[in-house]
Amino acid sequence: MNERFDPSRADSHWQRIWDERQCFRADDASDKPRSFVLEMFPYPSGRIHIGHVRNYTMGDVLARYKRMRGHEVLHPMGWDAFGMPAENAAMEKSVHPGGWTRENIANMKAQLKRLGFALDWSRELATCEPDYYGPEQSLFLDLYEADLVYRKESAVNWDPVDQTVLANEQVIDGRGWRSGALVEKRKLSQWFLKITDFADELLEGLDHLKGWPEKVRTMQENWIGKSQGLEFAFTLSDGSSLPVYSTRPDTIFGASFVAVAADHPVAQGIAATSPEALAFIEQCRAGGTTAAELETAEKLGFDTGLTATHPFSGALLPVYIANFVLMDYGTGAIMAVPGHDQRDFEFATKYGLPIMRVVAASAEEANKPFAGEAETGEGVLVNSDFLDGLGVAEAKAAVNARAQQEGWGSAKTQYRLRDWGVSRQRYWGTPIPFIHCEACGVVPVPKDQLPVVLPEDVDFATPGNPLLHHPTWRHVDCPKCGKAAERETDTLDTFVNSSWYFLRFASQPDDRPFDPAQIAKWLPVEQYIGGIEHAILHLLYARFWTRALARIGKVDVKEPFASLFTQGMVTHETYERTNPENGQPVYYSPAEVERTGDGATLTEDGQTVTVGRVIKMSKSKKNVVDPDEIVATYGADAIRWFMLSDSPPERDLPWSESGIEGCGRFVQRLWRIFGQYDASASGEDKPLDRKRDQTVAAVAEDIEALSFNKAVARIYELASAIEKAQPSASRSAAIKAILLLVAPMMPHIAEEAWQAMGDNEDGGLVSEAPWPEVDEALLVEDEVTIAVQVKGKLRDTITVAKGLPADELEALALASEKVQRSIDGAPIRKVIVVPDRLVNIVA
RNA sequence: GCGGACGUGGCGGAACGGUAGACGCAGCGGACUUAAAAUCCGCUUGGGCAUCCCAGUGCGGGUUCGAAUCCCGCCGUCCGCACCA
Numbered sequence: 007m008n009e010r011f012d013p014s015r016a017d018s019h020w021q022r023i024w025d026e027r028q029c030f031r032a033d034d035a036s037d038k039p040r041s042f043v044l045e046m047f048p049y050p051s052g053r054i055h056i057g058h059v060r061n062y063t064m065g066d067v068l069a070r071y072k073r074m075r076g077h078e079v080l081h082p083m084g085w086d087a088f089g090m091p092a093e094n095a096a097m098e099k100s101v102h103p104g105g106w107t108r109e110n111i112a113n114m115k116a117q118l119k120r121l122g123f124a125l126d127w128s129r130e131l132a133t134c135e136p137d138y139y140g141p142e143q144s145l146f147l148d149l150y151e152a153d154l155v156y157r158k159e160s161a162v163n164w165d166p167v168d169q170t171v172l173a174n175e176q177v178i179d180g181r182g183w184r185s186g187a188l189v190e191k192r193k194l195s196q197w198f199l200k201i202t203d204f205a206d207e208l209l210e211g212l213d214h215l216k217g218w219p220e221k222v223r224t225m226q227e228n229w230i231g232k233s234q235g236l237e238f239a240f241t242l243s244d245g246s247s248l249p250v251y252s253t254r255p256d257t258i259f260g261a262s263f264v265a266v267a268a269d270h271p272v273a274q275g276i277a278a279t280s281p282e283a284l285a286f287i288e289q290c291r292a293g294g295t296t297a298a299e300l301e302t303a304e305k306l307g308f309d310t311g312l313t314a315t316h317p318f319s320g321a322l323l324p325v326y327i328a329n330f331v332l333m334d335y336g337t338g339a340i341m342a343v344p345g346h347d348q349r350d351f352e353f354a355t356k357y358g359l360p361i362m363r364v365v366a367a368s369a370e371e372a373n374k375p376f377a378g379e380a381e382t383g384e385g386v387l388v389n390s391d392f393l394d395g396l397g398v399a400e401a402k403a404a405v406n407a408r409a410q411q412e413g414w415g416s417a418k419t420q421y422r423l424r425d426w427g428v429s430r431q432r433y434w435g436t437p438i439p440f441i442h443c444e445a446c447g448v449v450p451v452p453k454d455q456l457p458v459v460l461p462e463d464v465d466f467a468t469p470g471n472p473l474l475h476h477p478t479w480r481h482v483d484c485p486k487c488g489k490a491a492e493r494e495t496d497t498l499d500t501f502v503n504s505s506w507y508f509l510r511f512a513s514q515p516d517d518r519p520f521d522p523a524q525i526a527k528w529l530p531v532e533q534y535i536g537g538i539e540h541a542i543l544h545l546l547y548a549r550f551w552t553r554a555l556a557r558i559g560k561v562d563v564k565e566p567f568a569s570l571f572t573q574g575m576v577t578h579e580t581y582e583r584t585n586p587e588n589g590q591p592v593y594y595s596p597a598e599v600e601r602t603g604d605g606a607t608l609t610e611d612g613q614t615v616t617v618g619r620v621i622k623m624s625k626s627k628k629n630v631v632d633p634d635e636i637v638a639t640y641g642a643d644a645i646r647w648f649m650l651s652d653s654p655p656e657r658d659l660p661w662s663e664s665g666i667e668g669c670g671r672f673v674q675r676l677w678r679i680f681g682q683y684d685a686s687a688s689g690e691d692k693p694l695d696r697k698r699d700q701t702v703a704a705v706a707e708d709i710e711a712l713s714f715n716k717a718v719a720r721i722y723e724l725a726s727a728i729e730k731a732q733p734s735a736s737r738s739a740a741i742k743a744i745l746l747l748v749a750p751m752m753p754h755i756a757e758e759a760w761q762a763m764g765d766n767e768d769g770g771l772v773s774e775a776p777w778p779e780v781d782e783a784l785l786v787e788d789e790v791t792i793a794v795q796v797k798g799k800l801r802d803t804i805t806v807a808k809g810l811p812a813d814e815l816e817a818l819a820l821a822s823e824k825v826q827r828s829i830d831g832a833p834i835r836k837v838i839v840v841p842d843r844l845v846n847i848v849a
Numbered sequence: 850g851c852g853g854a855c856g857u858g859g860c861g862g863a864a865c866g867g868u869a870g871a872c873g874c875a876g877c878g879g880a881c882u883u884a885a886a887a888u889c890c891g892c893u894u895g896g897g898c899a900u901c902c903c904a905g906u907g908c909g910g911g912u913u914c915g916a917a918u919c920c921c922g923c924c925g926u927c928c929g930c931a932c933c934a
Contacts, residue, residue: 010887221853221928228852231933252934265934330932340934347934348850422933538928620860652861652873658927660861664874672873674887719863719872726872729889793868798915800868824901838914844867848914 011677011755013641020757021122029773030069030124034513034524036078042528043069044508044567046536046544047084050110050132051091054117056576056623057537059633060659063649063751064573064712065535066123070750071709072532073124074777080528082511083118083125085111087134088435088500090173096434096466103434104462107134117634122642122753124773129511133503138510139436140457141519142502145555147439147450152558154200157448160427164192169469171431196429197438197496201550205230205421208549217533217569219656222541229542231422236406237337238415240264240314242325248272248314251336251420255409256401259390260343260364262354264314265307265328267338273327276310283308283327290329305330305353317414318391328353336420344380351380364390365398426547428499433464433472435497443484443491452485458493471495504544505551508534508566519560526562533712534567541572571712574658578629580618581606593628597635601663620660631661640670643752647672650714650751672722673755676748679728680759683741691736697727698740699784705747706777714751721747743778793844794819796828812839819845 024030045065048058062083069081085107092103099106111132118125131138149155163172167185171192176183201208209230212223236255239247250264266272268290277284286308306329313322323341330349331340344354344361354361365385366372372388387393392408393401409415429438437458439451451458461479464472473479473495484491506519508531513524545567552566581594594615599606608615623630636645647669653659701724708717724744731737742763749756749772760772787808792815794802802824806815816837819825829849836848 224853225929228929228933229931231931233933235934250934254934331934332932334931335933342934349932349934352850420933422931424931541929654862657855657862662860662874665861668874671887678888715862715872722872791868795867795915798867798913803868836914838867840867844915846867846914 011641011674011758013643013673013754014638016758017120017122017637017642017754020754021119023757023771024122024124024773027771028128029771030073030079030081030126031128032080032082032126033078034527038076038078040080040528041069041072041077041533042080042508042512042531043072044082044511044531044534046534046540047086047504047507048114049086049089049091050107050114052110052113054114054121054633056631056633056661059121059645060576060649060655061535061537061573062118062121062123063646064571064655064714065533066125066646067650067709067714067750068533068535068712070124070753070773071706071777073773074746074750074775076776079124080129080512081123081125082129083123083127084129084131084507084511085114085133086500086504086507087111087132088139088497088503090432090434092434093432093466100466102462102464104134104460107132107434120634120637120642121646124753129514131507131510131514133436133500133507134434136457136459137516138507139503140459141510142436142498142506143439143451143456143458144453145506145519145560146498146502147453147456148558148560149199149554150450152554154203154554154558156198156200157195158198159193160196160198160429161191161193162196162431164190166190170471194429194431196427197498199426199428199550199554201426201547202421202423204550204553205232205423207553208423208546211549211553211565215565215568215570218567219570219572222538222545222570222572225541226546229423229546231420233420233422234402235336235418235420236402236409236415237418238317238409240317240323240341242272242315243313243322246272248325248339249337250339250341251418252341253420254343254346254402255405256387256390256393256396256398257343257346257364258316258318258341258405259387259393260345260362261316261323261341262344262360262362263324263326263342265326265331265340265342265353266310267331267333268327268329269333270327270331270338272310272312272325272339276312276327283310286327290327305349305356307353307357309357317409317412324359326353326357334424335422345376346380346382348380348382351376362389364388364393369395426499426501426550428502429496430499431471431495432497433460435500436502437473438494438496438498440494441482441484441491442494443487443489445489446484446486446491448494449484449486449491455485473497501544501547502551505548506555508548509552509555509561522561529561529563530566530568533569533571535571535573535712537575538572545570571655573655574653575622576661577620577658578623578631578661579620580627580629581608581615582618583608583615593626595628596631596663622658623661636666640666641673641754643755644669644673647718647752651718652715654715655712672725673752675725676744676752676755677759679725679741680745680755680762682728682733682737683759683763684733684738685763687733687735687738689732689734689736691731691734694727694731694734694736694740695781696784696787697724698736698743699780702743702747702778703780703785709750717747718751745772746775746778749773749775790842792819792842794822794825795844795846796825797848798846799828801825801828808842810841812841815839815841815845819847 043065045061069079073079087107092107095101095106096103163177165172165182165185165187167187168182172182177189180189182189209232212227233253235251235253237251239249242248268287273287277287307326310325312325314325316323342350344350345363346365366388367385384398387396387401393404406417437460439458441449443449461476468475480493482491482493509520509525512528513520515521548566553564555561556564581599582591585592594608598609599615600609606615606617648666701720704720705717728740745756745759756772789805790808791803791805793800802822804818816839832849834847834849838846
């Protein structure tokens, strides 16, 4: 063996061998147990970033490990290739989105290959290709036939200067990001998927997703937001009826005003005759639209002059237009109970409206004043007529019953979840396969005419959707009547693309989206790994899409991902100086900076730069490192090892230059250990045998739990034990074992050493070798070290045979000189003995 | 504002309610070398500067023979958000 391991040669060598032998192709016909390991596929932005490397390394270790455990592993890769950045590039650099995207894919694929991932590239897919989005169109038509797709009016952000629809993120302070023009709300007829039909199913299904993090399930549960409440109508002073929804009907006697959303018909009606009301509504629309902005914004209202009659007391409650009421939830109108809802409390305080107590800790506290905030907890009803003395739950039931009985309201289950709007007024997406005919209306494209292919000859110089002003593409004959008609020019939300790609990975026939028999074999995905930012939307949409396909009999699986793991971000410290001219920070990249002990200097001028906080790597802060450069310097195994070391995978991983250097050193250290392998060595080293098998068993457990940092620590320990050992058959066995343990993590050096050891007669690869067997008997220690405490404080430790009875342990503990000194003659009151663990003497 | 999580050495972190700080990084000392790199050995929570003891897991309480771990109340940091009526 050479003295040093040379990754620049070995990496590409083994990557080529794996390719040639098609080591990682999944066999659909295999009768082995199956493992579908999947990481969220990347958007082809152009370069792999460190976060991808972390994500794919974790999946790769699991995939390679499962293969060693005798599983048939499906570990595919593809490209989430539709989306806005390609169109932005087209506008900025005059390149075609398709060309730009495909070039990025080629670059990133080469980068992934250099990292040595065990991927089945034969199943590679890109969502921007007709062989992917064509089948998607066909599935969309299936859902349409099943009445799960419909059209309705919905508002979009319209940039009047760029003549284009903007995404929320393109609206900055109410203005278009490019034009700077004030954004208008425009109503368009758009396509929706009936995800709300599945609200209960999706909620219910969360209970069975045992392999999902609790926090993600909670987030989805809150997102779906099932609530039980009362929908009832107020009679207004103009004679009309105003339906409201409340989850706290028990507090109805505490209602002191009624509020409607700015977009509510009542508000619109008032605005028609009141310029002040109109101005107020405009003001509400101008403000921020996110929850955080709205919740922290000052509560504002406009008194409409109308009143609403309280259904029980007959009191006349003022009706306000309020900026904190949402048109999208419930009926867009509320009964406001300031005493028991914080938002209502703030509003009532501002506008001097009554704040009444209707829930109290006890009847005696019926008139206790409020301590500056609403009380939303449990209690008994007070000041509430026939409800007095009831608990909150009973009172809700009583009010609901009365409303039902008297015919002015009824109990209702409400969901926060809204239907999924999938229309995008953009070019670079899946064309929605419909045709608009003046005579026949909206007509689906017949399946034998799919795919509806995006035209390549498009013009980005003209503002707006290129599909709209393409000279010929839109114009088709109606499939029904044959007269001239027009294609739908909206494309599908890219979340549709990612809602079924895992199905296409499992099966990709030419003539249909997938073969259900293959889906049944591979799905659900055994382990899905990706960023927490997808906790709600992507994961909920994928769950919905799968369930929708199951409902219409296309697949036999309801939940696509059996286990989910959400990884942390990769972070790095920042380097900055303050620009003396404008006081703004100027950031420097790690490559421009030299780290010196506590501080850092800019290489260019040798002057110091401030070492800033450790934050998520981002281009704007320049605290990024390029995986390619790391691979070129240290090799793929070192960067993979770094991704797995130290930080638990669900937490953030701080990147550091010294950390990757340490990983590079460990690669060489391993190489020296491998070099000590001697197949002919003899002699037994029992403690090393035990350490070896304990490590093998523990690392297996750690990998299955995705606790890679712990597995890494154990491998370090075994490495140290091997280095301290004398040559023996045991040492050679331990070296072989550690090679197999690191093989899923550092496959290149593992292959190189496997070959160099030369006792794999058939010339097999370590990538095809089985995981080492463990002698269960060796795992059991025969000696244990026991803690001896006096009054809970450690005073001594004693090493004894494992399984020693309690009375003997107690005697040994009391015999300890240190213990006797600590007891100092005090009477012993109690002795707690935990066999094989500790003795605690209470004196 | 609401929801979710997390607080352990200089840093990343280990630790079924049972020896806190495994393992890695950084640092210090030493060996090897003409020298450097590489490598190897040792030390590394704080304090009293004793093989001994005291304190110590964000802060304050509590449960327990025993708490980083369980409970209550604070403080701080991070993440998500579509006002959930």
